[in-house]
Structures are given as C-alpha cells and as structure tokens.
Amino acid sequence: xxxxxxxxxxxxxxxxxxxxxxxxxxxxxxxxxxxxxxxxxxxxxxxxxxxxxxxxxxxxxxxxxxxxxxxxxxxxxxxxxxxxxxxxxxxxxxxxxxxxxxxxxxxxxxxxxxxxxxxxxxxxxxxxxxxxxxxxxxxxxxxxxxxxxxxxxxxxxxxxxxxxxxxxxxxxxxxxxxxxxxxxxxxxxxxxxxxxxxxxxxxxxxxxxxxxxxxxxxxxxxxxxxxxxxxxxxxxxxxxxxxxxxxxxxxxxxxxxxxxxxxxxxxxxxxxxxxxxxxxxxxxxxxxxxxxxxxxxxxxxxxxxxxxxxxxxxxxxxxxxxxxxxxxxxxxxxxxxxxxxxxxxxxxxxxxxxxxxxxxxxxxxxxxxxxxxxxxxxxxxxxxxxxxxxxxxxxxxxxxxxxxxxxxxxxxxxxxxxxxxxxxxxxxxxxxxxxxxxxxxxxxxxxxxxxxxxxxxxxxxxxxxxxxxxxxxxxxxxxxxxxxxxxxxxxxxxxxxxxxxxxxxxxxxxxxxxxxxxxxxxxxxxxxxxxxxxxxxxxxxxxxxx
Amino acid sequence: xxxxxxxxxxxxxxxxxxxxxxxxxxxxxxxxxxxxxxxxxxxxxxxxxxxxxxxxxxxxxxxxxxxxxxxxxxxxxxxxxxxxxxxxxxxxxxxxxxxxxxxxxxxxxxxxxxxxxxxxxxxxxxxxxxxxxxxxxxxxxxxxxxxxxxxxxxxxxxxxxxxxxxxxxxxxxxxxxxxxxxxxxxxxxxxxxxxxxxxxxxxxxxxxxxxxxxxxxxxxxxxxxxxxxxxxxxxxxxxxxxxxxxxxxxxxxxxxxxxxxxxxxxxxxxxxxxxxxxxxxxxxxxxxxxxxxxxxxxxxxxxxxxxxxx
Numbered sequence: 001x002x003x004x005x006x007x008x009x010x011x012x013x014x015x016x017x018x019x020x021x022x023x024x025x026x027x028x029x030x031x032x033x034x035x036x037x038x039x040x041x042x043x044x045x046x047x048x049x050x051x052x053x054x055x056x057x058x059x060x061x062x063x064x065x066x067x068x069x070x071x072x073x074x075x076x077x078x079x080x081x082x083x084x085x086x087x088x089x090x091x092x093x094x095x096x097x098x099x100x101x102x103x104x105x106x107x108x109x110x111x112x113x114x115x116x117x118x119x120x121x122x123x124x125x126x127x128x129x130x131x132x133x134x135x136x137x138x139x140x141x142x143x144x145x146x147x148x149x150x151x152x153x154x155x156x157x158x159x160x161x162x163x164x165x166x167x168x169x170x171x172x173x174x175x176x177x178x179x180x181x182x183x184x185x186x187x188x189x190x191x192x193x194x195x196x197x198x199x200x201x202x203x204x205x206x207x208x209x210x211x212x213x214x215x216x217x218x219x220x221x222x223x224x225x226x227x228x229x230x231x232x233x234x235x236x237x238x239x240x241x242x243x244x245x246x247x248x249x250x251x252x253x254x255x256x257x258x259x260x261x262x263x264x265x266x267x268x269x270x271x272x273x274x275x276x277x278x279x280x281x282x283x284x285x286x287x288x289x290x291x292x293x294x295x296x297x298x299x300x301x302x303x304x305x306x307x308x309x310x311x312x313x314x315x316x317x318x319x320x321x322x323x324x325x326x327x328x329x330x331x332x333x334x335x336x337x338x339x340x341x342x343x344x345x346x347x348x349x350x351x352x353x354x355x356x357x358x359x360x361x362x363x364x365x366x367x368x369x370x371x372x373x374x375x376x377x378x379x380x381x382x383x384x385x386x387x388x389x390x391x392x393x394x395x396x397x398x399x400x401x402x403x404x405x406x407x408x409x410x411x412x413x414x415x416x417x418x419x420x421x422x423x424x425x426x427x428x429x430x431x432x433x434x435x436x437x438x439x440x441x442x443x444x445x446x447x448x449x450x451x452x453x454x455x456x457x458x459x460x461x462x463x464x465x466x467x468x469x470x471x472x473x474x475x476x477x478x479x480x481x482x483x484x485x486x487x488x489x490x491x492x493x494x495x496x497x498x499x500x501x502x503x504x505x506x507x508x509x510x511x512x513x514x515x516x517x518x519x520x521x522x523x524x525x526x527x528x529x530x531x532x533x534x535x536x537x538x539x540x541x542x543x544x545x546x
Numbered sequence: 547x548x549x550x551x552x553x554x555x556x557x558x559x560x561x562x563x564x565x566x567x568x569x570x571x572x573x574x575x576x577x578x579x580x581x582x583x584x585x586x587x588x589x590x591x592x593x594x595x596x597x598x599x600x601x602x603x604x605x606x607x608x609x610x611x612x613x614x615x616x617x618x619x620x621x622x623x624x625x626x627x628x629x630x631x632x633x634x635x636x637x638x639x640x641x642x643x644x645x646x647x648x649x650x651x652x653x654x655x656x657x658x659x660x661x662x663x664x665x666x667x668x669x670x671x672x673x674x675x676x677x678x679x680x681x682x683x684x685x686x687x688x689x690x691x692x693x694x695x696x697x698x699x700x701x702x703x704x705x706x707x708x709x710x711x712x713x714x715x716x717x718x719x720x721x722x723x724x725x726x727x728x729x730x731x732x733x734x735x736x737x738x739x740x741x742x743x744x745x746x747x748x749x750x751x752x753x754x755x756x757x758x759x760x761x762x763x764x765x766x767x768x769x770x771x772x773x774x775x776x777x778x779x780x781x782x783x784x785x786x787x788x789x790x791x792x793x794x795x796x797x798x799x800x801x802x803x804x805x806x807x808x809x810x811x812x813x814x815x816x817x818x819x820x821x822x823x824x825x826x827x828x829x830x831x832x833x834x835x836x837x838x839x840x841x842x843x844x845x846x847x848x849x850x851x852x853x854x855x856x
Contacts, residue, residue: 332748353747361750374741378763391749441749 014046023080038244047218051235055456059244102129106181110193112173116165123161130184148179152209171202199319200527229529233536273490277509280309290340313478315488318498324481365438369450371430375422382418388440407436428459445477485528587841601649607639609646610797643799655781666723670730671757688724733765774843801828
C-alpha cells in the first residue's frame with residue numbers, strides 16, 4: 001500500500017472542481033418550512049477529500065446531496081450557487097443533472113444493504129450506470145469492474161459479481177458499492193456515512209480500500225460522517241457543521257491539533273472521558289458455563305461464564321454475531337439456557353421469564369439501543385415512567401406523580417416532560433427517559449444494550465456521565481454491551497471480550513486494554529480508529545508486513 | 547444563530563423534535579387539508595347518523611302504519627301531499643319507512659361490525675403475541691371459514707338458526723371477523739417485535755395489558771380504516787340478505803327488503819316512472835352511504851398510508 005499522502009502534502013491538489021457559495025436549503029417538517037442549511041460555502045479541488053462532520057440534524061447529508069444539485073423530497077435549495085467544473089447546477093435542467101449523476105458524480109450511501117436491488121446480480125448493478133450513460137461498453141465495464149473488485153481487495157474478484165446482494169457480507173457490499181461509484185471514473189464521489197453500519201473490524205478494511213482507490217484514481221470526494229476518528233483518516237480538510245452553519249474548516253492536521261472553536265473542542269474532548277477502575281470481589285451476578293441456542297439451531301453461546309461485581313460496570317465487547325446480546329437475553333430470561341446456571345445474589349436465578357417472581361423481575365432491568373422503539377409512541381413520558389412504579393411498588397395518584405417528577409429530576413429533565421409523547425423528545429432525551437424507566441423499578445442490575453451507539457458524541461457523553469453519576473449515588477451494577485471501545489474505556493471496571501459465542505477473556509479494564517493482549521482482543525483494539533491521521537497508514541503497514 | 551449555547555444540557559437539547567400539539571389541534575390541521583370527497587363523505591354520514599338517531603321524531607308516520615286508502619304511488623305523486631314519496635304496495639308511507647330503515651339497517655350493521663371487530667381483533671392480537679400453536683389453530687380455522695363463500699354460508703346458517711335479528715348479527719359478525727382477524731394479526735405482528743413490547747414482557751406484564759395498552763393503540767389507524775370498509779360490507783350483506791328474504795323480517799322497515807318489495811313493480815316503470823321510487827329510493831340510500839363511507843376511508847387510508855387487505 002502506497003503512502004502517497006506523505007509525499008504530496010494533503011490539501012493542495014489540482015484546480016477547483018466544485019464551488020458552492022452561500023447555500024441555503026429549506027426543509028419541510030411538521031407542516032412548516034425550516035432552514036436546514038443557512039448559508040454555507042464549500043470549495044473542493046480535484047483529487048481532494050473533504051470531511052463533513054457534525055451531529056445528526058446538522059445538515060451534513062443535505063449539504064452533501066446539494067453538491068450534486070439534488071434536494072431530497074421535502075427539501076428545496078432556496079438560494080446560492082453550485083458550480084461543478086464550470087457548469088451551473090442551480091440553472092441546470094433535470095435532464096442535464098441526470099446525465100451528470102452516475103457518470104461524473106457518484107454517491108455511496110450509508111446502508112449498502114438497503115441501496116442494492118436484491119433481485120439483480122452485483123456486477124449488473126455495478127456497471128449499470130456506466131453503460132447507461134454511455135461512458136463505456138458493457139464488456140469493457142464488466143472487465144473494469146472485476147479490476148475494481150480486485151483493487152478493493154474483495155475476495156474472489158472474478159466471481160463475486162455473479163452473486164446477489166444477500167450472498168455477501170455487509171463490509172463486502174459496501175465495497176461493491178464503492179466499485180459501483182468508481183466504475184464510470186467520476187470526478188466526484190460523495191460518501192454518506194459509508195462505514196457507520198459496519199463493525200469496527202470490518203470498517204478498517206473498507207476504509208483502507210476506499211482510501212486507496214480514491215488515491216489511485218485521484219478522485220475528489222466529500223466524506224460525510226459523525227465519527228471524528230474516521231474522518232481524520234480519510235480527509236485532507238475537515239469542515240465542521242452545526243445547526244446548518246459552518247463552525248470551522250481547516251486542514252486535517254491543524255483541525256485535530258488546534259481547533260479554534262469551543263464547539264469543535266468539545267467534540268474532541270468527548271473521547272477523553274475515562275472512569276478509574278475499582279476492583280471488587282462482591283459478586284452480584286454469576287453466569288456459569290451457559291450454552292444457548294435459538295430453537296433447535298446452532299449453539300449461539302458456548303460455555304459462557306461471566307462474573308459481575310456489585311456496584312461496578314462490566315462491559316461485554318465483541319463484533320456483531322459474537323453473542324453479546326444473546327448473553328443479555330439469557331440473563332433476562334427471554335432465552336432460557338440449554339446448560340449451565342446463573343446465580344443472582346448467591347441464589348439461583350429462575351431460568352424462564354414466565355416463572356420469575358415480580359421481585360426477581362424488578363431487580364434486573366434493561367435499557368435498549370434504540371430508544372425510539374423501546375418506548376410506546378402512544379404513551380406519555382409520565383405513563384412510561386409511572387408504570388413500573390405502579391406495577392412493582394403499587395404507587396398511584398399523587399405519590400406516583402411525585403416519584404415520576406423525582407425520577408425526571410434525577411435524569412436532569414424537569415417535571416414538564418411528563419406530559420410529552422416520545423415523538424416530542426430528542427434522541428438523548430428519549431434515552432434518558434428509558435434510563436428513568438429502568439430506575440423506577442429500583443433495580444440492582446441494569447443491562448445496557450448499546451445504549452449510546454445511536455447517539456451523537458456530545459449526547460453520548462451526557463448519557464455516560466449520567467449513568468456514572470447514578471451508579472455512584474445508587475450503587476447500581478451495569479452490564480454494558482457495546483462495540484465502541486471509547487465507551488468501554490469511559491465507563492467500565494471490568495471487560496469481557498466475546499468472539500463467536502464464547503468468552504475470549506474477562507478481566508479488569510487495565511488488564512484487558514493494556515499489553516500483553518490476547519490475539520482477538522488485539523485485533524479488536526487495533527481496529528478502533530484513533531484520532532491520529534496516520535493511524536490507517538500504520539495499520540496498512542502492519543498488515544502489509546504480515 | 548451563532549450565539550447558540552456551547553455547554554450541553556439535557557433539557558435544552560435540540561433535535562428533530564415534533565411540536566407538541568393536542569389531539570384536537572392535530573384533527574383541525576387534518577380536517578383543513580381534507581379533500582372535497584372526504585368532506586362530502588363526512589357530511590353525508592353525519593346526515594345519515596342524524597336521521598337514524600332521530601327517526602322517531604322525523605318520520606311522519608309509523609313504520610308499519612297502513613293507510614286505509616292505500617294510495618298507490620303513481621296516484622299519489624303530486625296528488626296527495628300527505629305522502630311525499632307515496633306509499634308502497636300495501637299502503638305504507640315510503641318516506642317513513644326510509645327513515646326507520648336508516649335506523650334499523652345502520653343500527654344493526656353498526657352493532658354487527660363492532661362485534662366482528664371485537665371478536666376478530668381480540669383473537670388476532672392473541673395470535674400475534676402467541677406465535678406458537680394457538681396462532682396455527684386460529685389461522686387455519688379462519689382459513690377454513692374463509693374458504694366458503696360467505697353469502698352462501700350466511701344463508702345456510704340463517705336457515706339453520708332462523709332469521710331473528712340476534713342470530714343475523716351473530717352470524718354476520720363471526721363470518722366477517724375472519725377478515726378482521728387477518729388484518730389485526732398481520733399489523734400486530736409488526737408491533738409485537740418492538741422493544742417496548744419486550745420491555746413490557748420483561749417487566750412481567752400480563753397478556754391483557756400487552757394487548758390493550760402496548761399493541762392496540764399502535765395499530766389503531768389501519769383498524770379504524772378497516773372498520774369503515776367493513777361497515778360498508780356488512781351493511782351491503784344485510785341489505786342483500788334482506789333482499790333475499792332471510793335478513794330483517796317484516797314489518798320492521800329496512801332498505802334491503804324495501805328494494806325487494808318495490809322491485810316487483812319495476813317492469814311497469816315504462817307506464818309510470820314514479821313506480822320506481824319505492825325500490826330506487828332505498829337502493830340509492832344504500833349506494834350513497836357506501837360511497838360516502840368509502841370516500842372517508844380512502845382519505846384516512848391515504849393519510850395514514852396504511853394497509854388495505856382487499
């Protein structure tokens with residue numbers, strides 16, 4: 001893998017390809033037009049990669065699409081100018097723009113699985129736009145597609161194109177989509193959060209191949225993401241957006257080392273949160289040699305043993321499919337174990353949910369990844385939090401209401417939130433309500449299943465701080481299921497690493513996260529992007545040596 | 547906007563928050579944007595409801611009153627102002643019977659539809675939650691019921707149990723509940739897999755709570771739309787059965803049997819067009835209500851971009 005980037009300094013490449021001036025975009029929501037983008041300028045030179053970062057709702061995707069002259073339904077570009085290689089996209093007709101899209105400008109979407117047509121072979125979809133636009137002949141495009149597959153390090157590049165989208169993994173599909181975008185050799189590719197839906201270990205491969213191919217063909221790209229560490233690897237320059245306005249823009253190195261705005265600094269500081277670990281021998285939950293399977297199928301868990309100390313946080317890490325969530329289902333009783341036992345407070349825990357007593361149920365609560373689907377959209381916050389109070393503690397009327405307000409205060413919201421419906425809350429507030437619902441039961445153990453992975457960095461930090469504070473005040477035990485190592489560092493005392501349904505290792509945070517590593521733990525840790533812009537180069541070097 | 551707070555606070559967190567609106571405000575917005583057809587439908591339904599509720603007050607005569615003179619309609623139009631639409635073949639006032647017919651036909655159809663939703667909805671919810679043997683049993687049972695043409699099945703059952711109003715209601719409700727069952731089960735199956743239902747299970751909630759409080763409120767829009775549609779079908783079934791002589795029995799006025807009674811004279815219409823009134827008026831009443839209900843349901847379905855299973 002070449003290190004071109006170090007010889008030619010990033011940020012000074014070619015002439016101007018795309019110039020957007022004073023872009024204003026309105027979006028229709030809730031019956032009214034709102035400003036989504038409020039006058040942003042953007043310039044992109046040939047062969048340059050620009051990173052667009054910001055929280056959700058900052059307008060980064062909308063701006064990315066606007067650079068193609070496209071506004072999604074419910075949005076309209078109100079004013080500004082978009083010049084693409086001397087062509088005015090604001091004045092261009094639909095037909096002119098369509099001729100551009102898929103030939104000179106390509107788009108790579110977040111969810112490859114949702115963007116491919118499941119009824120057609122991958123290679124047909126890869127070359128479709130290229131052939132349709134007359135950029136190349138069918139035969140030539142197919143031959144080129146195979147070469148692209150090869151340079152994207154897809155396994156079996158000659159044959160993989162004959163497969164259907166469901167026959168390849170998510171990471172491979174994302175690379176095929178990159179090949180599709182690259183097929184007509186566009187001048188500009190827009191990557192819209194292309195690795196957000198992937199595991200860390202897969203993400204590295206995809207990032208590496210995306211970057212190498214962008215460098216190889218000297219394509220300009222706009223890389224949209226909310227992950228700073230990822231953008232640091234990919235971009236020559238970074239633009240930070242917030243509330244549809246530009247916060248600042250600078251060359252990657254400068255942006256990472258020396259941000260000028262408070263907001264950017266706060267984004268950077270989130271990853272610094274770290275809880276000091278505290279060992280404890282007082283075991284509250286003891287999972288002993290548990291096997292589990294769905295139906296009569298393959299065993300999803302094999303001989304899983306985990307010890308959880310009281311008042312501490314145990315993080316379970318591993319990629320998707322490693323059995324993290326299944327472990328949680330076994331503990332909650334949703335999936336009775338086939339073998340092994342679970343002890344809670346020294347007493348055996350009833351294996352089947354239906355047989356558990358109210359008190360057993362009360363002691364173990366769960367918080368979900370998607371707060372959106374974890375709350376009944378037709379119940380108000382007061383009803384959501386009030387129900388466990390009524391159910392477990394027989395509270396009603398005024399006492400219940402008072403306790404709901406108390407709980408709302410604990411999660412740093414005020415009593416006025418009790419009348420709201422979940423749709424009237426923001427993402428972070430929803431997750432707080434879910435925490436309050438769990439707290440209402442007065443549990444001893446809370447299982448947190450990827451609770452922060454759907455949230456923006458700043459909101460994530462708020463939730464993590466809240467959880468830590470509550471643990472200190474109420475001596476609650478957490479089992480934290482996550483694949484985000486930054487979150488693990490921030491919150492845990494002990495770490496359990498899982499791989500393919502088994503426990504690789506369990507130990508104190510310092511033991512697991514510092515050398516010597518076990519093989520899989522090392523791979524997992526290595527794959528977590530760091531803020532250092534040379535991180536990906538280092539990985540590439542390491543792998544090249546192997 | 548650049549002065550936006552730089553420190554983080556949970557309560558002040560912005561995002562794509564939907565403005566808080568009361569039910570009434572949301573209804574007002576929806577009504578303002580309703581198309582003309584929906585408005586037409588709502589006005590017609592309101593008119594029918596008014597007539598049905600106040601039939602006793604509005605009708606000039608009783609539904610079974612026979613007038614000794616037995617004014618035949620072709621003689622009465624323009625001649626006798628006491629009977630605007632004339633009288634039928636045995637001298638009953640057509641207008642009065644139309645008004646009472648609204649009460650009887652709509653009332654029975656409404657009760658039947660409600661009952662069929664209660665049966666089909668409850669069983670559909672249970673089947674969606676308990677996906678094991680119970681679902682199999684209920685679903686296959688419904689398949690069997692649906693495999694028999696419903697009008698013929700209803701005719702057979704009515705001749706077994708007799709054509710009383712309670713048995714009419716029960717039979718049509720049970721036969722119609724099969725479709726409600728299928729719809730409820732398929733819509734509820736999408737809600738059952740939600741995390742909040744799992745959260746309720748983990749809390750230890752019983753079946754009834756999960757059905758009523760967690761799932762039902764979230765599947766209401768397609769069910770309400772289906773209710774309108776089902777109501778039309780039940781209403782037409784009752785009219786059809788009455789037309790065939792097995793529905794609502796005389797002297798109770800209802801539109802189906804009025805069409806049947808009047809239809810005997812339809813061949814003489816070439817001599818006197820007013821002869822068509824006793825059968826065409828109730829037929830028109832049936833048609834107008836069906837069209838009106840469908841207009842409203844169409845609009846509602848379009849709004850909730852929901853499911854339609856027929």
